[in-house]
Amino acid sequence: MTTEPLAIGEQVLALLDDAAMSSTYKPALLVAMLDRAPEHLRDGRLPVGELAERVVELYWPQSRGYATTGRVLVQNQAGGQAAILRDLAAFRRQAGIDAVTVPDAVRRSDEWRTLVRRAERTLAEWPIPRLQRPFEPFLYTTPWPFRETGGFSMRAYRASGEAVELFPGVADALVRLAPLLRPFVVRWWTEKAAALNRTEIPDASSLLAFEDFLFGRDRVALGRVAEGLLDLQRGACFYCAGRVGAGGREVDHFIPWSRSGDDGLDNLVVACRRCNNAKRAFLAGPAHLEPFLARNRTFAGDLDALSRERSWPRDRPRTDATVRSAYLVGAGHRPLWEWTGTGDGPRLRPYAEAVELVRVMLG
């Protein structure tokens, strides 16, 4: 078995080529694993409950009615609906919730826990044991046993709290590869969903807008927290410190969304349009990293208040783990973006300085 990151990455891509799984669970599970791996680098055990919660979060924006038709998109072949999505859509209908992100009150409710528990069982019995087929397992083993049901061999998942056990080196490889793999898997998911709903998504030119819908990348929704975040920045762009007018302010994912999917308040800052466009999917250099880590520490109380007031998710341990893995795991040759004062694009920064900052400030 290989523990070489690139070989693991190639095999993950090969998994997507194989059409054996008829729903979008395959990309959902892969994205959830990429997003949760940073928190489990040490022991490589990914609790199924955590994967389930992430999968439910990923499907959350997708369980809204789509644009003109108002119909929830089908994400399973033969016209059926993926069970997790069906549960979510039913929950939304009953509760009358249209929000793009999961409201905090929902996240704390018994109904949410029930949804996650049901998803946990679904994932444990079907997608998790099947994801690696038709290959030999190369990412993980599942410690719960097989059982026979009506001629099918199925995994018997009894207790919640079990974990997928990653092979040695896999958690590390997933974290290293996330910047490359995650956008690819997200795009693959988009194309699969588009193919399953051909009548609604007629042409490839609208694919990017469709992806924004699927993954809740909604400027209007993000705008709900812009003002509160901007107050913490005294009305200035987080990167260039220029004044940010109401029309030009943009909410930026400090660790880019494309690599972490972290929408938590701790990962968000407000930038002017110029900086946001220039930074794109780069990691920021030490000149921005230090004030960023300091903000999350100094203004923890304010972020908490904003999270409650705007009903916006906040998960500091997750954001910290994302920051740690983004800067500490990897070769260290990547350019870090910093505002240069002239707008000449990214400035290559000594990587060691950023690593040292993360070590000192996050431990």
Ligand SMILES: [Zn+2]
């Ligand atoms: Zn700026």
